[in-house]
Amino acid sequence: MALISHQSGLLTLIIICGAVLYMIYRARQGLESEVRRVAGIDVIDEAIGRSTEMGRPVHITNGLATLYSSGSPQTIAGLSVLSYVAKKCAQNGIPLITTIYVPETIPIVMEMYREASVLAESPEWFDDYNIRYMSSHRFSYATGVQGVLQREKPAASFLMGSFMAEALIFAESGYLAGAMQVAGTAATSQIPFFVAVCDYTLLGDELYAAGAYLSQDAVQMASIAGQDVGKYLAMILLLVGLILSAMGSDWLVNILKL
């Protein structure tokens, strides 16, 4: 029995982590990395501004993934966006309604609201009525979110996290409520629905990059540049695999299976 399982995966992980750490090191030395603009993240401020002008609330939900499931990175990334949105809403003095499926995120969201109200020097902004746990059953949650969107008519709705069939219910309800919608998910089965309905969509890794991108911290931004090295590696492997496969060789496939 091999002492190390998934050897090729470990090697790839080391290469990607090495690249990310190197980019972080470079940033700490004062060398900034260039990161492409992501329209879906840039537009978050515009959506909150729209809500402020219209005097309507902002809505955000972080999807279905629990903090101990394989989809948890999406929830963590969504929470980073929530933190940013909460601060902006508190500054502008507009309500932010957070609808929740994962109960363990309730205290986290409460902390974010508290911090946002403290930073904005607006303690009255914190209202735990706006932090609404719906259900931990998918369609009960969907019904609750749909009700909030229909009744409270938010001018901006952010759908950031892992979603399944209920994604389109949220997006369509938001559209019918007249909300400007920004969605972000790594669930490939739901991306087409968001692209079709929402104004802006963060595709896959763009959601993961959102927290670092919104922080505008050079060191965190550098980590996004580091992950691009992994993408180049994937492209090279794809190209080599394509050539070898055309030549009838399974060598690379066997190596990657190790």
Added chain:
Amino acid sequence: MSLLKGKQIPIGITLVVGLMMIVNYYFGAALPAVKSTTTLIQNWTVIVAAFALIIGLINISRIHINHLLKRSKGQWFFSLWCLAIMYIMIALGLFGTTKNPGYQWLYNYVFLPVDATMYSSLAFFISSAAYRAFRARNVESILLLSSGVVIMLMNAPIGEIIWTGFPVIGDWIMSVPNVAAQRAIMICVVMGSVSLGLRTLLGMERGYLGREE
């Protein structure tokens, strides 16, 4: 005291547990102690998260009791209904287990049909979304429209009757461009996950901790 106020302790726990999970994944076979420890931690996580449901229960109760007390217009009777059903289900489940006939009846004849209704409403949402998305405004939307029509005709029995080529083209769209695009996104997602995971382990990404400082 400042250490307790700051985020060093949770970040430290995250780092240690995160590294342990990675070590377990790759070296678990050689390190049984790490394997058993990570299994134990994962079980703890599930138990702690289950307790979070109580927070959810308190949250729902506070919101709806507030509506009841204020007699919120157009809302208070729904709040009453929500609270009544929720606590009846909890009581039946706690005192009679989920095998309780009352619990089973509510689950099978109230919850499941309503749940299925919500799911089926998706068909109408898909239609209205498709109606807006499938407008030939530019080259991309023409591609979306044409591939959507072909896939629809591939799945509808009438498609094959109209032209036998629809299933062939539809199958090609699903298995070649569609899979290629999905895999490209998946590869990027993996890279993003690694980067996010590293930022989290290093304490740079602190969204999950609530407060930044």
